[in-house]
Amino acid sequence: MTDKITVLIGTTKGAFLLASDEARNDWRMTGPHCGGWPINHVHGDPATGTLWAGGGGEWQGAGVWRSQDGGLNWELSQLSKGKIDDWAANDPEFAEMIGWVERERPFDGEADAVWSLGLSHGTLYAGCKPGRLYASSDKGVTWSSVASFNEHPDRESWNPGAAGLTLHTIVPDPQDADKVWLGVSAAGVFATQDGGRTWESRNRLANAESCGHHHHPAAPRDGKTGLCVHNMVRAPGVAGQDILYQQNHHGVFRSPDGGRSWHDITQGLPSTFGFPIAVNPRDPHMIWTVPLNGDSQGRYPPEASAAVWRSTDGGESWQAMRSGLPQQNCFFTVLRQAMATDRQPAPGVYFGTNTGSIFASTDRGETWSEIARHLPTVLSVEVLDRTQ
Numbered sequence: 001m002t003d004k005i006t007v008l009i010g011t012t013k014g015a016f017l018l019a020s021d022e023a024r025n026d027w028r029m030t031g032p033h034c035g036g037w038p039i040n041h042v043h044g045d046p047a048t049g050t051l052w053a054g055g056g057g058e059w060q061g062a063g064v065w066r067s068q069d070g071g072l073n074w075e076l077s078q079l080s081k082g083k084i085d086d087w088a089a090n091d092p093e094f095a096e097m098i099g100w101v102e103r104e105r106p107f108d109g110e111a112d113a114v115w116s117l118g119l120s121h122g123t124l125y126a127g128c129k130p131g132r133l134y135a136s137s138d139k140g141v142t143w144s145s146v147a148s149f150n151e152h153p154d155r156e157s158w159n160p161g162a163a164g165l166t167l168h169t170i171v172p173d174p175q176d177a178d179k180v181w182l183g184v185s186a187a188g189v190f191a192t193q194d195g196g197r198t199w200e201s202r203n204r205l206a207n208a209e210s211c212g213h214h215h216h217p218a219a220p221r222d223g224k225t226g227l228c229v230h231n232m233v234r235a236p237g238v239a240g241q242d243i244l245y246q247q248n249h250h251g252v253f254r255s256p257d258g259g260r261s262w263h264d265i266t267q268g269l270p271s272t273f274g275f276p277i278a279v280n281p282r283d284p285h286m287i288w289t290v291p292l293n294g295d296s297q298g299r300y301p302p303e304a305s306a307a308v309w310r311s312t313d314g315g316e317s318w319q320a321m322r323s324g325l326p327q328q329n330c331f332f333t334v335l336r337q338a339m340a341t342d343r344q345p346a347p348g349v350y351f352g353t354n355t356g357s358i359f360a361s362t363d364r365g366e367t368w369s370e371i372a373r374h375l376p377t378v379l380s381v382e383v384l385d386r387t388q
Helices: 083-089 092-098
Strands: 005-011 014-020 028-033 039-044 051-057 061-067 075-078 113-120 123-129 132-136 166-173 176-185 188-192 229-234 244-248 251-255 273-280 283-292 308-311 319-321 339-341 349-352 358-361 369-372 378-385
Touching: 005 051, 005 358, 014 039, 014 369, 061 113, 083 092, 113 176, 123 176, 166 229, 176 229, 188 229, 244 273, 273 339, 283 339, 349 378
Parallel strands: 039 113, 039 378, 113 166, 229 273, 339 378
Antiparallel strands: 005 014, 005 039, 005 378, 014 028, 039 051, 051 061, 051 113, 061 075, 113 123, 123 132, 123 166, 166 176, 176 188, 229 244, 244 251, 273 283, 283 308, 308 319, 339 349, 349 358, 358 369
């Protein structure tokens, strides 16, 4: 079997790779990679096969792991130190025991963990907690601070979500290097059109009157979507046609104009709460999401019956896709970065759960199969498709 499609999985205990050929019938897994670090996001470059995995935390610090041989070997670029570094620096025996290596850690005190990665025309971006952005022009070896965002004039007004102030979503424009969108919980959506020199907040709700009244602090209000964006994707299209979708803390929204205005398209879904959203790479009107019962009600599928909800008309209507998914006593959560697609003629859709399963569909969500199980908590799912 010649591996062409690799599902890139970030978990609480390292990165895992799930590989197959174009048929997507048989899967081969490797891992855990990246020293067992918590890995919030794994990303790959289909042109070169280079892989990156971002993660860390209080113990490890923040860092990005890099592999240029399909995941056989990994190198770490550390952005900030963690407690383990302080321990090792002051205890030579402990340092020798764990094989500790002194590294440059240029952003100590700034970055707690890497939450997201995005590749834009040769520039690799890393989104961090607390709400900071870094960039690399040498494939992730060295990093610089994106001062225009990290020193944003509105930064003092940004409020953290339940997981802290996290820059969890980076959406490049594949046809325009100057355009990038960011999702920050709970500061909302930001966009640049000048290669990162300036960043504009884009959270205006176009159909506010249709949203009703909600008392939840994350709900739409004051003409805005609600700033706790959970995930965001860009639909395929020609240059300048910037259709975006986001799953917010309190609804699903579509923007036809690069985030300048957002339309609530939640009607027809069983709840307003969920984390991930994915778009068909060949059809800008086909999207998938996984609604959960509510942020304070357990965060599992409504009625404990799993379904991926699909729209074929840009969110004007929705259908539940349940075949192959557990329909009773299902209490898993699908987190914000844990859903993605490949780029096959009939695009595969994949999602991971906090109970360690990976589900896949090769018929646009009509039917599902479990292609991996018993993994650690799945934090992210991406797909490296090298068949194009």
